[in-house]
Amino acid sequence: MTEHQDRPAAAMTAAQAELIRRLAAQLRVDSIRCSTQASSGHPTSSLSAADLMAVLLERHLRYDWDHPALATNDHLIFSKGHASPLLYSMYRAVGVVEEDELIHTYRQFGGRLQGHPTPVLPWVDVATGSLGQGLPDAVGVALAGRYLDRLPYRTWVLCGDSELAEGSIWEALDKAGYYKLGNLTAIVDVNRLGQDGPTELEWDMDRYARRVDAFGAQPIVIDGHDISAIDEALTRARSRPDQPTVILAKTIKAKGVPEIEDQNGWHGKALPKDMAERAVAALGGPSNLRITTALPEPGTPAITPDPGAAVSLPRWEVGEKVATRAAFGAALSALAARPEIVVLDGEVGNSTHAGDFKDAAPDRYFEMFIAEQQLIASAVGLSVRGYIAFAASFAAFLVSRPFDFIRMAGVSQASIRLVGTHAGVEVGQDGPSQMALEDIAAIRAVHSSIVLYPADGPSTAQLVQTMADTPGISYLRATRVHTRSSMVQRKNSRSAAAKSTTQAPTTP
Amino acid sequence: MTEHQDRPAAAMTAAQAELIRRLAAQLRVDSIRCSTQASSGHPTSSLSAADLMAVLLERHLRYDWDHPALATNDHLIFSKGHASPLLYSMYRAVGVVEEDELIHTYRQFGGRLQGHPTPVLPWVDVATGSLGQGLPDAVGVALAGRYLDRLPYRTWVLCGDSELAEGSIWEALDKAGYYKLGNLTAIVDVNRLGQDGPTELEWDMDRYARRVDAFGAQPIVIDGHDISAIDEALTRARSRPDQPTVILAKTIKAKGVPEIEDQNGWHGKALPKDMAERAVAALGGPSNLRITTALPEPGTPAITPDPGAAVSLPRWEVGEKVATRAAFGAALSALAARPEIVVLDGEVGNSTHAGDFKDAAPDRYFEMFIAEQQLIASAVGLSVRGYIAFAASFAAFLVSRPFDFIRMAGVSQASIRLVGTHAGVEVGQDGPSQMALEDIAAIRAVHSSIVLYPADGPSTAQLVQTMADTPGISYLRATRVHTRSSMVQRKNSRSAAAKSTTQAPTTP
Incomplete structure (x- = not known):
């Protein structure tokens, strides 16, 4: 490349x-x-x-x-x-x-x-x-x-x-x-x-x-x-x-x-x-050797962040039904208009709807396969270069499997965005191993974290956009089932922050 | 072997x-x-x-x-x-x-x-x-x-x-x-x-x-x-x-x-x-084939559990100082008298004092090196055969790194004993990466878990013994520094349960 x-x-x-x-x-x-x-x-x-x-x-x-x-x-x-x-x-x-x-x-x-x-x-x-x-x-x-x-x-x-x-x-x-x-x-x-x-x-x-x-x-x-x-x-x-x-x-x-x-x-x-x-x-005693390292050759990143790019969030009318995971995917695709947004998938992008982003911006979609530790680590590494990485998987595995990586992301004061879908007991048929039940407690114990749990499509879309500009570790919890939209979407969604995030802590 | x-x-x-x-x-x-x-x-x-x-x-x-x-x-x-x-x-x-x-x-x-x-x-x-x-x-x-x-x-x-x-x-x-x-x-x-x-x-x-x-x-x-x-x-x-x-x-x-x-x-x-x-x-339609699998050859395990074996817990007088991690190691060594007790180390047994057990029962001490996921998985696997496995490492890594394995141990209704040392902020010089701060919240969110945080040597020894006979996931949090013994040890320590565990949930 x-x-x-x-x-x-x-x-x-x-x-x-x-x-x-x-x-x-x-x-x-x-x-x-x-x-x-x-x-x-x-x-x-x-x-x-x-x-x-x-x-x-x-x-x-x-x-x-x-x-x-x-x-x-x-x-x-x-x-x-x-x-x-x-x-x-x-x-x-x-x-x-x-x-x-x-x-x-x-x-x-x-x-x-x-x-x-x-x-x-x-x-x-x-x-x-x-x-x-x-x-x-x-x-x-x-x-x-x-x-x-x-x-x-x-x-x-x-x-x-x-x-x-x-x-x-x-x-x-x-x-x-x-x-x-x-x-x-x-x-x-x-x-x-x-x-x-x-x-x-x-x-x-x-x-x-x-x-x-x-x-x-x-x-x-x-x-x-x-x-x-x-x-x-x-x-x-x-x-x-x-x-x-x-x-x-x-x-x-x-x-x-x-x-x-x-x-x-x-x-x-x-x-x-x-x-x-x-x-x-x-060893020769203390010394004061001073090394001059080579400078990098001049260059400019191929991608220029554009946080002000026009983003057309998906919209749902009050009463309309949509799964919050689908709303996440749709919002993420809309955010592809911002060239600094990157998505990481744990080989379940078709279920989490993170995969929707792939169609919008295939060059900024990275498949990590079933390796959740690397999924989080990649997000942290991308954040080092200023990229806004969303890492998504099933909530049961996204939080628990790489939990030490999330903890260390907090120590790093890294800004990463996590989206876990199929959260909670609603996946009853699949059994308890598939149910994220510990995720809220675990994530909230990590420094600089916030947990977002939207009830409907409009609030999901709004929160996904808000996450992109929220420092620290933000975790959005999404569900599989369709829920009825109850929130009236603001017209100027670009600048509006959802109410539930106004108390969010930021990294010091 | x-x-x-x-x-x-x-x-x-x-x-x-x-x-x-x-x-x-x-x-x-x-x-x-x-x-x-x-x-x-x-x-x-x-x-x-x-x-x-x-x-x-x-x-x-x-x-x-x-x-x-x-x-x-x-x-x-x-x-x-x-x-x-x-x-x-x-x-x-x-x-x-x-x-x-x-x-x-x-x-x-x-x-x-x-x-x-x-x-x-x-x-x-x-x-x-x-x-x-x-x-x-x-x-x-x-x-x-x-x-x-x-x-x-x-x-x-x-x-x-x-x-x-x-x-x-x-x-x-x-x-x-x-x-x-x-x-x-x-x-x-x-x-x-x-x-x-x-x-x-x-x-x-x-x-x-x-x-x-x-x-x-x-x-x-x-x-x-x-x-x-x-x-x-x-x-x-x-x-x-x-x-x-x-x-x-x-x-x-x-x-x-x-x-x-x-x-x-x-x-x-x-x-x-x-x-x-x-x-x-x-495929030939539904059928009712019945398979007879071979039976195992007769045999008897080389180890016979002896939960009633005499265990001489270490003792400290009121006012005597000892690190709870050292008390853990001493109590664990005493528990070696019970042949069903097994210890797993994450290559830090000299610091956690899990290594003390090695001298008492080298055949029941397994080094897992720096692989905390396998550390927990080994404990779960040993529990399948009825062994009482204590897995120990630094608390910062013992809980966070293999957290999904601990979660799944809860789903398995497995009985495992975890001991994390150097917990909390007392390891200040080492920096935040070494501080277990999320461990209590994370562990308690797991089904069938209890957290034990003893203040002194006598209570540590008592709790380590209690853990051995406590079903579910028990996690003992130990510190590096020496603390003054304040608890009067009971003479008949074999049967006494520490007060702090009386509310402990057990697996259904």
């Missing part, structure tokens, strides 16, 4: 390699310093990935740090959010976080350098810290890049090896392959040790590679501490336009601190002060 | 093959009849799997239908629960459901032949209907068979192809391979069509096979309508003691009704009356 060719990377010079080594040492030193100062955090999980991130930062990431919202910027998501010391040390290396903030505010109350990254930091796209979510979110970002923005930015994701046990990772790779997301690269830090002992596959790189390959991505196995090998792998990842790449990097946990390298029992523990001092000294 | 060798199947005779063909025709006829009578249901998804189930029923399933609770029985789980017409038609074929009940009560209010199977039927282990859950549950049953009961029963699972998009399926296969569950066979009905058009992989059997192989199971690709090929595959599955098998059966949706075979638009639709009549006639 994209017409852009990635700019080839020139071969790494000896000077660059040396710079990268110094950068990696600084990232390690800073990861140790900030976590020891905080007396908590995950330095050993940061140390294993320092070489990977040093090469990425110096050689491959294209990012304008002064303009984090720039459409052409690459995206960097730490799916292993607990490696936040490393991420924040990278921010220091590029000059957007000062040494004092890094060392003295990390994990402190009121500070923005939280234990796990959130978008209170302008360079963080999505909150991570619930494992197995960063890569699925990144699929949404990459979908935006390839199919909507049509810009050559890349999405880089640092994954842990433990999180590859989460099914959501495989939902993500499956969809990344299906949608030919050559703009997506996952870098897996295979350091063999989880929180509580060895991971299931430890350093069985071949097994990882076969899984990745079978799910449709290009696997590249490397030594994650070999600067040249890392650079070559990242270059190869950039040169495959139609297939995602997973770099499987064999690493050593706590690499750079020999006395605890590859040792169990050091997950999520700051180094004691004396050990930290020894380690920092052995 | 198991010392049993599976009984080899004798070669299929021509008479058996003919019987199976007649059985398959009857299963098809009955699937059509009951769904057309109900004017709803999923006949086409039943027709595609009729040959698979006919061979299984006549040749491989070992089940005493008069004693569904028999420890030695095989287990049959329809992960594609919407194929309930087929399952119920099998029940009719073995004589436990009468023709009148099947045809006239299917999907009717008050009937037990619900749209998706639940354990209100004595032959149904777990409720299905939320795709991607039957196979994970079956992993729990198979764990019980291999490691606890140590009996040669097999667990057979019928999966749909659409549900292979769910990450939970891959969590399940991963764990099945890791735990060498040769007693587990998944039969995937690859009929190419989902609810809303073709599945992602359609009939790409090779891709499916590579994924299955990479995740540690034996893939066998067959024509799902070739009686001999099915029989051979099921025989091969039984002959591999230490590896699960996934039979990938290429099938045709609506097989047996040529006018709608392999056609989109017929998912979840009963055949119209005239079409049903034509189809039933072409």
Whole structure:
């Protein structure tokens, strides 16, 4: 779909390699310093990935740090959010976080350098810290890049090896392959040790590679501490336009601190002060290396949002009968007039009526199949690039199955629109498994959420339009049966907000 | 671990093959009849799997239908629960459901032949209907068979192809391979069509096979309508003691009704009356074939529950400080004296203190790694065989990530014990992603749930013991920090129920 060719990377010079080594040492030193100062955090999980991130930062990431919202910027998501010391040390290396903030505010109350990254930091796209979510979110970002923005930015994701046990990772790779997301690269830090002992596959790189390959991505196995090998792998990842790449990097946990390298029992523990001092000294001591990352090439998104576009909502006379799910589909189709509206389906679009949108705007309709976690993650990822994504499925599965993704969308302060149909006991014949009964309680417990439960077609149409411009997590609950229209539709429906949403909270 | 060798199947005779063909025709006829009578249901998804189930029923399933609770029985789980017409038609074929009940009560209010199977039927282990859950549950049953009961029963699972998009399926296969569950066979009905058009992989059997192989199971690709090929595959599955098998059966949706075979638009639709009549006639008309399935070989579970075993709960004096998570671990270890108690960990047992149990009873401690959906599913599966499973992780992930599995455990009326630690805002330094804030609201919305939130060590210990004998879903919320003991522990703690549980609902 994209017409852009990635700019080839020139071969790494000896000077660059040396710079990268110094950068990696600084990232390690800073990861140790900030976590020891905080007396908590995950330095050993940061140390294993320092070489990977040093090469990425110096050689491959294209990012304008002064303009984090720039459409052409690459995206960097730490799916292993607990490696936040490393991420924040990278921010220091590029000059957007000062040494004092890094060392003295990390994990402190009121500070923005939280234990796990959130978008209170302008360079963080999505909150991570619930494992197995960063890569699925990144699929949404990459979908935006390839199919909507049509810009050559890349999405880089640092994954842990433990999180590859989460099914959501495989939902993500499956969809990344299906949608030919050559703009997506996952870098897996295979350091063999989880929180509580060895991971299931430890350093069985071949097994990882076969899984990745079978799910449709290009696997590249490397030594994650070999600067040249890392650079070559990242270059190869950039040169495959139609297939995602997973770099499987064999690493050593706590690499750079020999006395605890590859040792169990050091997950999520700051180094004691004396050990930290020894380690920092052995790594060359604190430094003030400042890295200039490449800027993205200029470009303009193929889609320009048009929130003021004329939308002709469907209308029903008082007394006319329509199922609210059908009203949802009709309203959604009308909203297709706004080019920033995108729809995600969980292989039930013919029943939820989300599928109606496909006829109106096939290029902005993404089939996620029966993978509700990825359904929500894609919506979150698309929201990173400003797209207004509606994700729809049966209410029983839309809320419960990906509930942790909805929870994390709240932490991300993401704006996503969820529509669950066939809600409640009305689907009696299908049995209790098909009845959404827990959805209202569950959703309302999530930060920044609102629940909308319209009684008829006109209110549904109005609320669907209102959702598009409502920040936070909005959830519309629709039914299968036809209900009689009781609301008189306003003529100027464009600006009218339904009464039931006037008390809706918004994200702070 | 198991010392049993599976009984080899004798070669299929021509008479058996003919019987199976007649059985398959009857299963098809009955699937059509009951769904057309109900004017709803999923006949086409039943027709595609009729040959698979006919061979299984006549040749491989070992089940005493008069004693569904028999420890030695095989287990049959329809992960594609919407194929309930087929399952119920099998029940009719073995004589436990009468023709009148099947045809006239299917999907009717008050009937037990619900749209998706639940354990209100004595032959149904777990409720299905939320795709991607039957196979994970079956992993729990198979764990019980291999490691606890140590009996040669097999667990057979019928999966749909659409549900292979769910990450939970891959969590399940991963764990099945890791735990060498040769007693587990998944039969995937690859009929190419989902609810809303073709599945992602359609009939790409090779891709499916590579994924299955990479995740540690034996893939066998067959024509799902070739009686001999099915029989051979099921025989091969039984002959591999230490590896699960996934039979990938290429099938045709609506097989047996040529006018709608392999056609989109017929998912979840009963055949119209005239079409049903034509189809039933072409299939030979209604019949009354009665199948006698093989009985299981006699056997006794290796573990005999001992709910009256002496349990010495840990004790703390008033004023003594202990973290409730530590009290949980200590109480759990004490409960190891009861051989029916089993513990499941999500790779954080050192933090939740679930790991304490490992020292007391390593054979009853199962590591699920970072796969919370499988963590809950394993508990549900173990409960099928009467084991009292405690599943523990950080509260933030234990409830939200597998919430749909907890919901379905409620539909299954399963008894499972969940313990989430590090609950609430006390983990401030770690950031909001690590804080369980939604857990109480979410869990309490699930049928048959109770939430327990003890303030100190003594009440925690008491409640953990109470949970073991509490039916339904009990969730204990524990904290990281040390709290001062304020409750005076009763001497006869064995029988005392904590006050806070006296209002607890129980499953009906």
